[in-house]
Amino acid sequence: MAGEAVAAAEAAGHHGGTDLVSVVVLLAAAVIAVPLFRRLGLGSVLGYLAAGLVIGPLGLGVFQDAQSIIHVAELGVVLFLFIIGLEMQPSRLWAMRGEIFGLGLVQVAGAIAALTCVGLALGFPIAQSFVAGTGFVLTSTAIVMQMLEERGQMALPKGRRIVAILLLEDLAIVPLLALVAFLAPGGAEVTVADRLTGVAMGLAAIAALVLAGRYLLDPMFRLLARFGAREVMTAAALLVVLGAAVLMQAGGLSMAMGAFLAGVLLSESSFRHQLEADVEPFRGLLLGLFFLGVGMALDLTTIAANWGLIAICVPAYVILKMGVIYGVARMTRAGHGEALERAVLMAQGGEFAFVLYATATQVGIIDGAANAVLTAIIIVSMALTPLMILLHDRFGPKATAAMDGVDAVEELSARVLLIGFGRMGQIISQPLLARGHSLSIIDTDAQAIRDAGDFGFKVWYGDGTRLDILHAAGAAEASLIIAAPNSREAVTKIAELAKAEFPLVPVLARAFDREHALDLVKAGVEFQIRExxxxxxxxxxxxxxxxxxxxxxxxxxxxxxxxxxxxxxxxxxxxxxxxxxxxxxxxxxxxxxxx
Structure with a gap:
């Protein structure tokens, strides 16, 4: 009955010229599932996937063609890469060249070699094993980028290294597709001229995009800002992103790479922030739609019919890929925590695998049934990623700052003990140093300590909320204690400890607001000031x-x-x-x- 009602509603929607029922169902699924899953601590990606499974062919049956939705929603990935490009000035991208073509290339090559062995071990021919394993090597840009954004790691060094690897994988899709064509029956007969033509088309597309970005885009936006309406600027932003994507696709490259390059070319434009604001709402909606489409495409019938093979391949591919990623990360001097987190984040197959498998089916390396099974393996791995991240965060090693170049607190002695060397502590220190007073400075941010050292400041690593650290830092002999860390709870704890253990030493404290100031007065500090x-x-x-x-x-x-x-x-x-x-x-x- 429910299916008939939905069909009738869809028919009515088509009769009116607009299928609003489908739009309403998609929006309702996202609005219900995503907040619920985030409230449960499972993340938005898993919420989208679950919602897609519910409204897809094997759920309520509202949608029957999940692949068509995925093709449209891939624009979300395209827009996401454009926004990432806006954050990557050419000089910054050039500085990442070693990570892109060094770290990324080593990881991709190592993972292809390892994952090809899974198919060979199961008795499949080398061409099929190579295609199956290589598709799994290409990580899901959509999932990893979304996870990095939710975890606030996009701008961190470890996040930038993951982005560099994803960029290399986007570049790798072109030679991999050519290699698939070569491995096809009769593929070796393709002439060298054909291959050179393909490479030339790709280079021409990149050159055309660079020239347009250098000489046309900024003048165009300047003209539109002067004479165009607000909605025309939004349309122009989408035109630039989608036009760059189409140009790259015509040249045999990925649409996401085109959007990324367009973003890089506009990263130094005065319209950069306006472009980001215009594109952001579309990016979020389409990326959510992509995850919904992946959930709909999860074919439980295919999984049930081939459950043995899928049950072997999914853990085999995931574990081998994680092993390669972890090994490469450690080989390039990443810490254990960063290497493990990168391995968990990038353990799944991605959306480019669908393109690779479709091409392999067209040229005769695999048949339709194998394509369906491999696609199911990829989607299952994508669905498992949020759960793996959840388990990693709960049971994995806790993130700790690298302590290279950082000295722990030892027996210090100075007239003033300054706790916290952030934006407020740095300013407080200046008049004291100008008058020649000796300072012992402690902080818990290892990177901030290293940065301070670059400017000639000696900052010791130590947690001022611990009594033993206060003693080691010389609080008992100090003439003054200044509490200025970037945490109101830490300031309060320091004030309470200091006044209890060193009652004769005046304490000056940074207050975050009026209520915090009252708490500090209650703790007995001699002076507090709302920041x-x-x-x-x-x-x-x-x-x-x-x-x-x-x-x-x-x-x-x-x-x-x-x-x-x-x-x-x-x-x-x-x-x-x-x-x-x-x-x-x-x-x-x-x-x-x-x-």
Missing amino acids: TLESALVIGREALIRLGDAPEEADDVMTAIRGRDIERFAMECVGGIYAGRSMLHGNKDLAEPAQ
Whole structure:
């Protein structure tokens, strides 16, 4: 009955010229599944995959042709690569050349060699084994990029190394497709001229895109910004991305590579941020649609009919690929934690495998049944990735900062102990150093410590919330302790420890807002300051002057505001209003936002 109702609704939608039912079902599936799965800690990718399975041919049957949806939704991957390209200036991309053509090439070649052995071990011919294994080597750009974004690792060095490998895999699809054609029955008869023609077309497409990006794109956007409407700028952004993708596809390269190059060419444009804002909503929707399509394409019938082969191949491919990725990462001096995380993130097959298998079917290396089984293997591995990431995060080694070039706290002695050398601690240190006072500086950010060393600062590694570290850092002998780490909980803990163990040493503390300032007063610090208070008052004074007040009038106003703030803060301290501050919120004259 439900299927008949959906069919009737679809028929009605077609009769009206627009199939709104399909759109509504796709949106509803995403809106319901993704928040639920994220709430359960399973991630958005698995939510999309599960939703696609429910509304696909083997679920409610709302959609029957999952591949057509995947083909459209691949534009999400294209737009994602464009946004990544916008973050990669040419100089930065050039600096990554070693990782792209070194690290990426070694990993791809090693994984192809290892994964080809799976098919050979199962008794398949070398050509079929090579195609099956190579398809699994090509990692899912969509899944890995989404995971990196959700984990906040895109801009980190380990994230950039993964992006470099993915770029090499995108480049590798072209020679791999040529190799598949060569391995086909009669493929060796293809002339050298044909191969050179294919290479020349690819190089011509890249050259045309570079020339257009260098001389046409920025002038075009400048003209549109001057005379075009807002929606025309959005249309132009999509035109650039999709046009670059089509050009690369015509040259035999991947659409994603074209979009990435377009992004790189526009990365230094003054319109870069506007382009990113225009493309971002489409990228998110289409990428979600891609994952929905992959979930719909999960053919449980094929899996059930070939469950033995799939049960052997999926773990074999995943484990071997993880082993190669881990080995290459360690060989290139990555730490154990980074190597294992990279292996788990990149363990699955990807969307380019569908292209490779389709080409192998067309040239006669594999038949339709083998294509269906290999596609199922890829999709199962993609569906397992979020679960593997979840298990890694829960049971794997916890991320620790590399300690190369970082010294742990030893017996220090200085007049001032400064805890935390972030954006506030660095400024606090300047007047003290200018007056010749000796400082012992400790922090827990290993990279920040190395960066400070590049500028001539000696910062020791140590957690100021631990009493033994405070003793080792010389807190008992210091004339002053300044607590300025980038965590309100850490500042409070340091203040409480210091006043309990070293009551004669004054403590100056950084407060994050008004409630935190009250907590620090309660802990007994001699001085605290809300980190935004003084800067906000200075901006307020400047605003009054620019609006016409004389500097003296503005100073009078700011003095009155400071006085009221001091009086209110003193009342809260005396009244013990540390939680909720209901009296303040209930009085319009006294209420103010946390600063």
